[in-house]
Amino acid sequence: xxxxxxxxxxxxxxxxxxVTLSCExxxxxxxxxxxxxxPGQGLRLIYYSQIVNDFQKGDIAEGYSVSRExxxxxxxxVTSAQKNPTAFYLCASSTAGLYSNQPQHFGxxxxxxxx
Amino acid sequence: xxxxxxxxAALSVPEGENLVLNCSFTDSAIYNLQWFRQDPxxxxxxxxxxxxxxxxxxxxRLNASLDKSSGRSTLYIAASQPGDSATYLCAANxxxxxxxxxxxxxxxxxx
Numbered sequence: 192x193x194x195x196x197x198x199x200x201x202x203x204x205x206x207x208x209x210v211t212l213s214c215e216x217x218x219x220x221x222x223x224x225x226x227x228x229x230p231g232q233g234l235r236l237i238y239y240s241q242i243v244n245d246f247q248k249g250d251i252a253e254g255y256s257v258s259r260e261x262x263x264x265x266x267x268x269v270t271s272a273q274k275n276p277t278a279f280y281l282c283a284s285s286t287a288g289l290y291s292n293q294p295q296h297f298g299x300x301x302x303x304x305x306x
Numbered sequence: 307x308x309x310x311x312x313x314x315a316a317l318s319v320p321e322g323e324n325l326v327l328n329c330s331f332t333d334s335a336i337y338n339l340q341w342f343r344q345d346p347x348x349x350x351x352x353x354x355x356x357x358x359x360x361x362x363x364x365x366x367r368l369n370a371s372l373d374k375s376s377g378r379s380t381l382y383i384a385a386s387q388p389g390d391s392a393t394y395l396c397a398a399n400x401x402x403x404x405x406x407x408x409x410x411x412x413x414x415x416x417x
Contacts, residue, residue, distance in 0.1 A: 294340055
């Protein structure tokens with residue numbers, strides 16, 4: 192089945208540690224996105240990528256980093272500079288293009304907590 | 307900057323009721339408006355996408371309308387069922403499939 196796979200489902204971070212969240216898609220989508228969701232709130236965009244080897248900061252990129260070396264993969268690193276990383280992280284993908292009218296497809300998320 | 311608001315934040319109804327969820331947005335220059343469903347601890351599932359040139363979209367018991375000039379969209383759920391219990395999120399697409407999300411409406415349908 193085509194879809195988006197996020198791993199791990201739960202992740203714990205120690206003080207001063209960087210952690211990496213995995214996102215893989217087999218939908219042949221060019222665009223991929225990372226969102227953060229805090230309890231009872233909507234999603235906020237961290238980073239997005241419209242094509243391989245290119246990515247852009249979203250609204251809340253500070254303390255996060257990404258790479259897009261392959262079309263299928265868009266890992267997110269939560270660095271020690273992110274002082275409040277506890278949240279639910281969602282990865283999405285879609286067809287690219289300025290006038291895209293296709294919905295984004297989402298993974299099942301990774302819940303990150305601080306030890 | 308686009309801002310999206312959803313009212314109410316939470317809603318509890320008995321099974322069988324028809325209900326309306328509201329979404330408002332500040333920047334009317336949108337390409338489309340999307341409605342998603344989110345179950346607890348899960349990702350988002352796309353329900354309906356209304357293009358800027360459309361007034362409404364329907365899928366089964368769901369109907370979404372769009373009024374760009376007033377910056378509003380509504381999601382109508384007919385004959386609600388307990389399985390409809392979830393959080394419903396709307397998102398405005400202003401450019402390049404960059405979505406701005408509302409805070410969601412948490413729906414509980416009681417048997």
